Amino acid sequence: MLKDSLNASSPETASVTQTPPKAPGTGRPGAGEKTVARILTMPGQLVSLLVLVAPLLVALYMSFTDWSPTRGSLFEAEFVGFENYSELLIWDTRFVYAVLRTLLISIACLSLEFTFGLGLAVLFMRRFRGKSVLFSAFLTPMMILPVVVGYIFWMLFQSSGPVNQIMECILGPDVALEWFKNAPLAVTAVIVTEVWHWTPLFFLILLSGLNSVPENPVRAAVILGASPRQVFWRVIMPMLKPVIIVAFVIRAMEIIKLFDEVFMLTRGGPGSSTETISLYIYKLAFNDFQLAYGAAAAFLTLIGSLVLIHLMLAPVRNQLLEAGR
């Protein structure tokens, strides 16, 4: 069930490549294996090269210059070495805060999404009526466009909106919260939106993990006298570990890039108090036209997230490789 596609091409594929299947005598002498492989993968590689790698190289070069569109061609721009990078890391508190804020939002979202997703998945392990309808209903949020989700929650969190109406019912009539005018509240609104949007993904992944837990170890534990709680935490959860980590890694990659919802909800405001890394880079590049500086910020982010994801995958790397065998 778990493939190692996150790490490397599967060992199975590798071993077969070493001993290519040779069609016995009758096979027609069509194109050879290597040629076919090359023809098949060429279009994909070409597109990636032209549309992803080339722009990345341009951006990398740009990040070492002081170029901005008002100063003529990129190739005439002055080469400034690591100046943009040191500026970002040492002097740019707005960038540092954006990074810390993105991390804070990531941690809050991941833990809440995991908790709710796991709770729901456990409920779905039980028997009840209308399971398939409810299953679809719970998946609905993740099918909605991020921009629309941002717009919906922007309406819900208006000062006269339904969220405040409900809060007033519970906490009394004077609780008129201005969600988008207060920094902590605005960050909370972003987290709530993101958790609502992506809890279904955790639910989906964890449920498919729970469903594929083999029965025998569970039965054995029950026979040996383990309580249901022990079975869950000591037997089932360890087996879910690779699935859980894959879910965390995929979500972490997306939250680090968080942009659409925040753009619709707050535009980074009030002030810059809800700016995520992506939003800050966007503003640098397209509001202030500091393209070179923005590119440097992007590469720092890329390096940071690569390190982070590498660390997250470390505990299960071997397990993932095993699962592919």
Add this chain to the structure above:
Amino acid sequence: MQTKKLSPLQWVLMLMALTVTLFPVFWILMTAIKPPTDWNASPAIWVPSEPTFVNFKTLFDPEAIREYGVGGVSQSATKAVFGSVLASVTATFLSVLIGLFSAIGISRYGDGNKATPLIILSGRMFPPAAIAVPFVIIFSNIGLTDSYVGLIAIYVAVTLPFSTWMLKSFVDDLPREIEEAAMIDGLSRMRAHLTVTIPLIKGGLFATTMFIFILNWSEFMFALVLSYTNVSTIPVQLAKYVTATAGTLYGVQAALAVLAMVPLVIVGYLIQGHLARGMTFGAIKQ
């Protein structure tokens, strides 16, 4: 495993979760059918007393939009809908086509490079704002800014990792003996792939196509920075309404939002069994 029945307490939890899940969807649907007087009433009106489809009409009527028009929004949504359909459908088709060939190539012959998955993943990690910067520069030099060709090229490149890895997981599921048998029967390698492999993963091909469509249809940032006057998509139009009017067009925006999300929710339900596979690059199968 033991399948116990849901206890009453658990039913309560389940229904609470269901309410939280569906309430925002209910809200956008209700806002879309509110008459202008109800849009921003204080306190907010939950269910309009006189539901109306006037918002949907306004959306496609340039005259009516202009009447509300505050700031820059005097554009009807017709172009945005057209743009979204054109860009998503074309890009989805190309992405799946190219991805299908790559998937067969990687699954059956290995790609010879163990770092490839990591390179593809790091492409996903790079903040899109930063890929957008060089695109804006390159495209303005070759005249592709504000053109559908440019937008589609980016969409294809960005969704290619998803289509390739999702399709690869379907091809992996297929025993290679089937193709070998076809080759013994005299088919060439390439023909075996085209006439045996592809028809056998039809279901997976459909799910992947729908999944890539969801991604393309939802895409926002590239369209935002690469479109000016010629090109528009629904998400960009939606964001424009918010910027220009600070919410005075509530109902009309909501109508557009509903139009944008309905096809996705339908498509999503159709392929719900494959969503996990798509989101995890084929790492998790159901």
